[in-house]
Amino acid sequence: xxxxxxxxxxxxxxxxxxxxxxxxxxxxxxxxxxxxxxxxxxxxxxxxxxxxxxxxxxxxxxxxxxxxxxxxxxxxxxxxxxxxxxxxxxxxxxxxxxxxxxxxxxxxxxxxxxxxxxxxxxxxxxxxxxxxxxxxxxxxxxxxxxxxxxxxxxxxxxxxxxxxxxxxxxxxxxxxxxxxxxxxxxxxxxxxxxxxxxxxx
Amino acid sequence: xxxxxxxxxxxxxxxxxxxxxxxxxxxxxxxxxxxxxxxxxxxxxxxxxxxxxxxxxxxxxxxxxxxxxxxxxxxxxxxxxxxxxxxxxxxxxxxxxxxxxxxxxxxxxxxxxxxxxxxxxxxxxxxxxxxxxxxxxxxxxxxxxxxxxxxxxxxxxxxxxxxxxxxxxxxxxxxxxxxxxxxxxxxxxxxxxxxxxxxxxxxxxxxxxxxxxxxxxxxxxxxxxxxxxxxxxxxxxxxxxxxxxxxxxxxxxxxxxxxxxxxxxxxxxxxxxxxxxx
Numbered sequence: 001x002x003x004x005x006x007x008x009x010x011x012x013x014x015x016x017x018x019x020x021x022x023x024x025x026x027x028x029x030x031x032x033x034x035x036x037x038x039x040x041x042x043x044x045x046x047x048x049x050x051x052x053x054x055x056x057x058x059x060x061x062x063x064x065x066x067x068x069x070x071x072x073x074x075x076x077x078x079x080x081x082x083x084x085x086x087x088x089x090x091x092x093x094x095x096x097x098x099x100x101x102x103x104x105x106x107x108x109x110x111x112x113x114x115x116x117x118x119x120x121x122x123x124x125x126x127x128x129x130x131x132x133x134x135x136x137x138x139x140x141x142x143x144x145x146x147x148x149x150x151x152x153x154x155x156x157x158x159x160x161x162x163x164x165x166x167x168x169x170x171x172x173x174x175x176x177x178x179x180x181x182x183x184x185x186x187x188x189x190x191x192x193x194x195x196x197x198x199x200x201x
Numbered sequence: 202x203x204x205x206x207x208x209x210x211x212x213x214x215x216x217x218x219x220x221x222x223x224x225x226x227x228x229x230x231x232x233x234x235x236x237x238x239x240x241x242x243x244x245x246x247x248x249x250x251x252x253x254x255x256x257x258x259x260x261x262x263x264x265x266x267x268x269x270x271x272x273x274x275x276x277x278x279x280x281x282x283x284x285x286x287x288x289x290x291x292x293x294x295x296x297x298x299x300x301x302x303x304x305x306x307x308x309x310x311x312x313x314x315x316x317x318x319x320x321x322x323x324x325x326x327x328x329x330x331x332x333x334x335x336x337x338x339x340x341x342x343x344x345x346x347x348x349x350x351x352x353x354x355x356x357x358x359x360x361x362x363x364x365x366x367x368x369x370x371x372x373x374x375x376x377x378x379x380x381x382x383x384x385x386x387x388x389x390x391x392x393x394x395x396x397x398x399x400x401x402x403x404x405x406x407x408x409x410x411x412x413x414x415x416x417x418x419x420x421x422x423x424x425x426x427x428x429x430x431x432x433x434x435x436x437x438x439x440x441x442x443x444x445x446x447x448x449x450x451x452x453x454x455x456x457x458x459x460x461x462x463x464x465x466x467x468x469x470x471x472x473x474x475x476x477x478x479x
Binding site for chain 2: 005006007008009012014039040041042043045046047049115118119120122123179185188189
């Protein structure tokens with residue numbers, strides 16, 4: 001673990017891998033130091049912003065022991081998916097399997113929201129399965145709300161219509177982000193997600 | 202209900218308060234007033250509760266109509282034609298017209314009672330990046346004015362300095378990815394005179410100048426970034442993150458602007474010369 005400078009109001013904790021990020025984030029949020037404003041996990045790092053003293057924060061961050069098995073401790077949400085995405089065939093070709101196999105793998109894996117970014121409520125979900133899907137060579141200018149997608153080791157659901165380069169494998173009617181709802185975001189870091197096959201529409 | 206009506210918004214006018222800090226883990230940017238101290242001052246001058254929503258006006262040009270008697274205060278970039286840094290009364294039917302600012306970029310107009318649009322995720326701020334909060338102001342828009350107030354302060358005029366014209370120096374400290382750049386790259390950051398790009402907005406101030414030399418060719422995994430981060434995209438020229446910055450970014454952050462100098466970033470105009478000093 002390295003603690004890197006990030007201005008007068010934040011420190012950046014750099015960790016070995018995504019699993020350690022999940023464990024560190026779980027431990028830190030369970031017992032957040034005083035004066036902390038935001039804790040922002042990402043692929044290899046956790047950014048912590050504060051209104052307090054950086055030296056005090058640095059000591060507290062050094063003392064955090066990442067939670068073990070944090071992939072299995074978050075609450076679980078089921079997301080029904082109609083697997084009729086425009087890139088489902090391409091993904092099957094990339095993996096050298098049938099479209100049904102892609103669906104079987106995607107629904108069999110248990111996913112964990114590792115971090116959010118890109119847009120409010122857009123979660124980067126990882127599983128213990130070995131996904132490695134390249135992004136589309138040319139991003140779409142318009143991906144519809146609720147599109148279920150894959151890129152790299154991640155799966156995600158577009159919380160609203162936006163441009164996007166991920167491979168689209170299906171869609172869900174689950175409201176991923178609703179600013180009128182509390183909490184607005186369905187996916188928060190640490191939450192476990194299971195995709196359920198709701199047919200081909 | 203008390204209200205005001207926007208007749209002309211100027212180049213860009215938005216509603217801003219203290220923003221949505223604390224939700225970055227959900228991908229929600231902080232947003233909020235770009236230049237925080239004049240925003241806070243404007244609210245104090247009209248006896249508003251802390252965090253009341255005000256108008257953020259970019260390069261003047263706002264014309265508003267008082268639908269009822271209103272008490273307002275105008276702070277930040279000093280626009281011509283209006284009283285500055287002092288409470289003023291607008292009679293029902295009167296117009297307030299902001300000329301262009303003499304220096305700086307962003308002017309704040311607080312109304313006693315606050316702009317009372319519905320909050321989104323705890324804030325009334327317009328976030329131009331994520332689209333959260335009310336849309337930018339448009340001609341003909343009527344805005345409700347709230348009733349929640351505190352006693353008027355016993356202040357006639359707040360003695361504050363106007364935003365600087367001419368060359369501005371911003372203090373910086375090394376960021377988390379300083380080592381992605383050569384020593385020559387770091388020296389170049391601190392020795393050249395940049396110019397503020399016209400591509401700047403509430404997300405970030407872009408600086409035009411000579412590209413910085415990288416020590417590492419690789420790609421950075423996206424990581425969390427705070428206001429004041431100086432990100433170096435492949436062009437090699439800096440972007441200083443402001444209020445509507447994304448919660449994570451994929452380009453290395455070479456340095457951060459000192460917190461005390463962040464408000465000054467919000468007042469930089471396109472073309473203005475900027476030095477980054479350690």
